[in-house]
Amino acid sequence: MSAVVQIENIDIVFGNNSNKTLELMDAGGTRDNILSQTGDVVGVHDANLQVNEGEICVLMGLSGSGKSTLLRAVNGLNKITRGKCLVRDGERMVDMGDCDEATLRHMRTHRVSMVFQSFALMPWLTVLENVTFGLEMQGMSKKERTEKATQQLKMVGLDKWADKKPDELSGGMRQRVGLARAFAMDTDVLLMDEPFSALDPLIRSQLQDELIELQERLKKTIIFVSHDLDEALKIGSKIVIMESAKIIQEDVPEQIVLNPATEYVEKFVAHTNPLNVLRGNSLMTPVAELEVRDGLHIAGDGVSLKLNGTILDKAFVDGNEVSVLKWDTNVNIDTLPKDVVLLVPLDISMRDAVEIRYHSNHLMVLEKGGECYGILGDHHLYHALLGKHFGNDEDAAA
């Protein structure tokens, strides 16, 4: 995978005694300790992070944990005290903390753009002019930039509002203009600092969906700051958790929920909705762990399975054979018959699994490439809903 942003051992210190502060940081001093000794605030402490092309990397953590400080290092808005923040510029990597003004300007106009929480629109310009503004800095002709901006406004459903001023728009619409402006710049990297947090939940969820959709089409590399884990899990392909200026966990969403690295992460995770994150393969009981009686695998809830090697041959409910039906996301769950055993994809989302179980009478068998991997029943789903899926809880086996 190719890195677009490569953060290497970054420390960011606010204050006038950075040499002394770095010494104290290296000696293991805490933030509070350092503040009282030097008066400096440690914004980021020894952060390492690689963000690859097409990823949405979400920086998550409590207020003051250093998310915005780290984000702002990527476009050179925050001075890096020590370490490197490399951003790809064609064939080379530019160190945003150690480049001349012209390079920094080039990077900000062509490689890295930013969407702010406060929208940061210019109130005296129209919606269209707000979007074309950055394109003018890129040296684009008037005709070209009007075309491009109109196209981006269309993408966020605001082309009819092009001539309005920002104060004639709602908060959600203004943030859409902010998104259109950032996407119009067509930079490889988009930095988004809590862009949706000022919006009400419905609009927020809608904009999250739109961002995911836009990203699928445009394949940008996005670094997104949020203090809402549900938002992070929904949009992030990678989650980075920060606490007290340090990165304490970096992983894919499902692993953050299944294996929180510390109590701090566990506290965040405890309040998330597992339906949106967990998948069948991390909840199931593997076929190998099922009891075998008289040549049948006992799946539980009255269901037993006859396997031919790893292939499901027959299914029985209370000793009577029932049909086996394959389900995938192209099949409408509402149309599924009730008295069948369903073969579902190994990585089925928990939301689909719960919905299937709501419509059918029996547990599911997880398959991939025709081979059976495990079973997923009520016990597994309740287990996850109750947050008992942390660690290696033995109780997970039905």
Ligand SMILES: Nc1ncnc2c1ncn2[C@@H]1O[C@H](COP(=O)(O)OP(=O)(O)OP(=O)(O)O)[C@@H](O)[C@H]1O
């Ligand atoms: N320009 C600055 N000057 C001095 N201290 C700063 C500056 N910017 C940030 N800090 C400090 O650095 C620490 C990290 O702040 P930062 O804004 O990165 O946190 P955050 O995780 O983004 O928080 P929030 O979710 O509240 O925005 C805080 O203690 C903050 O006070």
